[in-house]
Amino acid sequence: MITKQDSRLMRLVSRFLKYFLLMLFGFALVYVMSVVFGALSIATPLLLIVGDWLCRLGILLLCLMAIAIIFESVR
Incomplete structure (x- = not known):
């Protein structure tokens, strides 16, 4: 079974987004x-x-999200 795992950058950005919204x-x-x-x-x-x-x-968070999305789509 192949599972798609997010990169470290995507996990970091999602954690930053969570705490930013909180x-x-x-x-x-x-x-x-x-x-x-x-x-x-x-x-x-x-x-x-x-x-x-x-x-x-x-x-800054939006820029990090854009970079993470670009890296995920290239990967």
């Missing part, structure tokens, strides 16, 4: 909780700083 969910939850409890003055500047880093991490 981190995004956590930040969204914290932001909603801060709005509910009235800490919007703290959450707004924090969102600007964290949002910039999340965009950069998301772009």
Whole structure:
């Protein structure tokens, strides 16, 4: 029986994607909780700083996914 196994890069990218999405969910939850409890003055500047880093991490993750997909299709 032949099984197709993913490369290390694909497993690494999928793990990064999982933790990135968990981190995004956590930040969204914290932001909603801060709005509910009235800490919007703290959450707004924090969102600007964290949002910039999340965009950069998301772009990096998309590039890694594209590289992994290209390597898998060539293999």
